[in-house]
Amino acid sequence: MSFNETHIRVGAYLQSIGSMMYETFLQENPKAKMWASVNQDGFIPRYGQQYFRWVPCVNQEDYLAYIEKIIKYAIEYVKTDLIHFDNFILWPEPYSCHCPVCREKFRQYLKDKYPTPEARKERFGFINLDFIEPPVFDLFNPPWALDVIRDPVLQEWIDFRVKSLSNAYMRFSNYVRNLNPNVAVAVNLNPPPGGNSAFLRGGWPPLLYPHGDVHWTEEPDHPRIGEDGRLISRIQTFKIAQATGNAVFCYVRGENSDSSKLMMAESMAYNSYVLGMIGGVPPIVDQYMEQYISFYKKNKEYFVNTESAAEVAVLRSYASLSYNNYSTHLSVILFEQTLIQARMPFDVIFDDHLKDLSKYKVLVLANVESLSNEQLDLIRDYVKAGGGLVATDETSAYDQWRRRRPSYGLADIFGIDPAKAPCEKTVRSVYGKGRVVYIPKIIPSVEPRDDVDGRWRMRYRIIDNRYWHLPKNWKELVDAVEWTGQDLSLKVEAPLTVTAEFRRQEQPSRLLIHLINYNLKNQVDYINVTLREPKGKRVETIAILSPDDDAEKEEKIPFIAQKGEVKFRIPKLKIYAISVIELR
Numbered sequence: 001m002s003f004n005e006t007h008i009r010v011g012a013y014l015q016s017i018g019s020m021m022y023e024t025f026l027q028e029n030p031k032a033k034m035w036a037s038v039n040q041d042g043f044i045p046r047y048g049q050q051y052f053r054w055v056p057c058v059n060q061e062d063y064l065a066y067i068e069k070i071i072k073y074a075i076e077y078v079k080t081d082l083i084h085f086d087n088f089i090l091w092p093e094p095y096s097c098h099c100p101v102c103r104e105k106f107r108q109y110l111k112d113k114y115p116t117p118e119a120r121k122e123r124f125g126f127i128n129l130d131f132i133e134p135p136v137f138d139l140f141n142p143p144w145a146l147d148v149i150r151d152p153v154l155q156e157w158i159d160f161r162v163k164s165l166s167n168a169y170m171r172f173s174n175y176v177r178n179l180n181p182n183v184a185v186a187v188n189l190n191p192p193p194g195g196n197s198a199f200l201r202g203g204w205p206p207l208l209y210p211h212g213d214v215h216w217t218e219e220p221d222h223p224r225i226g227e228d229g230r231l232i233s234r235i236q237t238f239k240i241a242q243a244t245g246n247a248v249f250c251y252v253r254g255e256n257s258d259s260s261k262l263m264m265a266e267s268m269a270y271n272s273y274v275l276g277m278i279g280g281v282p283p284i285v286d287q288y289m290e291q292y293i294s295f296y297k298k299n300k301e302y303f304v305n306t307e308s309a310a311e312v313a314v315l316r317s318y319a320s321l322s323y324n325n326y327s328t329h330l331s332v333i334l335f336e337q338t339l340i341q342a343r344m345p346f347d348v349i350f351d352d353h354l355k356d357l358s359k360y361k362v363l364v365l366a367n368v369e370s371l372s373n374e375q376l377d378l379i380r381d382y383v384k385a386g387g388g389l390v391a392t393d394e395t396s397a398y399d400q401w402r403r404r405r406p407s408y409g410l411a412d413i414f415g416i417d418p419a420k421a422p423c424e425k426t427v428r429s430v431y432g433k434g435r436v437v438y439i440p441k442i443i444p445s446v447e448p449r450d451d452v453d454g455r456w457r458m459r460y461r462i463i464d465n466r467y468w469h470l471p472k473n474w475k476e477l478v479d480a481v482e483w484t485g486q487d488l489s490l491k492v493e494a495p496l497t498v499t500a501e502f503r504r505q506e507q508p509s510r511l512l513i514h515l516i517n518y519n520l521k522n523q524v525d526y527i528n529v530t531l532r533e534p535k536g537k538r539v540e541t542i543a544i545l546s547p548d549d550d551a552e553k554e555e556k557i558p559f560i561a562q563k564g565e566v567k568f569r570i571p572k573l574k575i576y577a578i579s580v581i582e583l584r
């Protein structure tokens with residue numbers, strides 16, 4: 001009997017771009033030697049300590065065609081339901097591939113992208129691109145010493161690598177779907193939260209993830225309260241997945257039952273369609289985890305076919321996060337951390353989303369330093385029409401190539417130009433129908449300093465969870481979002497260790513408020529919720545469901561409705577609860 005007859009779904013695991021085991025692979029296919037990547041020094045990069053795994057080149061046509069043969073085998077012979085592309089990354093400098101194919105393709109990419117002499121002159125200062133080479137690094141110019149990336153060729157090299165990786169994933173994914181559209185496609189880019197994923201992984205989520213259905217996270221940010229009180233979560237990863245139409249495969253086996261529950265709670269609140277990897281290797285599921293699993297199954301209708309009801313959008317912009325290895329990442333991480341802990345539901349958005357911001361009351365630009373003129377116009381139009389804007393630090397100080405602008409691009413709507421005179425205080429202004437707050441700096445509580453600053457730093461700087469403390473001026477950020485938002489729909493009064501996710505369903509018409517208590521030591525009693533009723537709708541009933549109660553029963557609770565606002569109180573929150581608000 002095959003797996004397929006048992007109705008157990010089967011997934012196939014593929015390395016593809018990840019690595020090739022040359023000891024056996026070369027016996028099968030001597031040509032594979034040509035498919036390995038070679039770095040600037042002619043060295044074949046290996047998979048870390050596993051020197052017997054070569055890193056392949058993403059631009060070798062014969063290798064990509066070979067992978068397609070494997071995909072075909074997995075679909076037609078194994079009859080897999082899912083194909084997972086593991087380690088789908090390009091290695092960071094100084095291990096980028098400099099093989100003749102990559103070098104030639106890079107030059108062709110530049111010629112196509114800048115077809116006219118004028119465009120080439122503006123970008124590089126010269127017209128003939130035949131002699132451009134990928135950037136190289138050495139002891140005196142280590143890649144991890146770059147806090148910002150100004151060099152046009154290096155910027156283009158990053159773009160080229162991102163495009164090469166996305167193209168390979170798109171190609172494989174299309175190939176899978178042509179053979180069988182019911183086979184799901186998963187990928188593991190595993191970008192470091194708080195790190196420059198374009199530079200370090202060759203991947204930019206909105207260009208990669210939408211080609212597939214699911215991606216993995218293996219980040220070490222298992223939800224918990226750190227010993228110093230900081231809240232660690234994978235919420236930012238889940239938000240990125242939402243913005244790219246993906247679900248996330250994640251581990252949900254913690255150190256003990258409660259931490260496993262917390263991990264599953266995160267999935268229920270922030271992930272789509274996936275509870276996570278139950279158990280581990282070997283799979284062990286205790287009765288407490290079973291309680292959560294059965295709750296998830298029983299109430300599945302609240303976890304699928306939902307959409308975000310967030311009214312705040314945080315822009316993660318390509319140029320600002322790919323041509324900067326430090327300050328822009330710190331700012332966006334700290335702003336998102338503030339929104340998470342202040343329970344202000346938000347969506348992560350990417351550059352393309354700027355074209356339609358109509359569903360948001362507030363756009364957050366946390367040190368989005370590099371914006372094109374077109375992007376500035378979109379933002380200006382949004383505010384003019386009544387959208388709120390909160391901008392911080394060097395937002396709009398540079399253009400999309402990170403060339404400094406003589407004036408901040410959004411100086412006219414900030415009501416101040418920090419390029420002309422130093423700005424130390426927060427500025428509030430009104431532009432058209434919208435409100436604007438400019439905050440000169442998000443002040444970290446813990447400045448990332450453990451890496452020796454300067455040219456001799458020995459590794460890449462990443463704003464990892466050691467630095468996810470609320471910034472010193474977090475209340476100022478919250479006030480700014482509230483003021484520019486003018487009547488945000490949801491207010492949840494709870495400790496800073498409780499998070500809230502706000503979602504809606506159309507049929508039947510419902511609002512869903514997920515609450516998670518990250519502080520496993522203390523149950524939270526009495527959480528007051530104020531909710532603005534959506535236009536043209538009234539709240540009919542409110543029920544609280546939680547897997548922490550043995551009864552697993554749906555508890556209808558009283559509420560007060562007044563002037564389009566509804567107030568209710570959640571009696572207790574141990575780890576996870578969902579409020580189901582039926583509308584009519």
Ligand SMILES: [Zn+2]
Nearest residue numbers: 057097099102
């Ligand atoms: Zn190559």
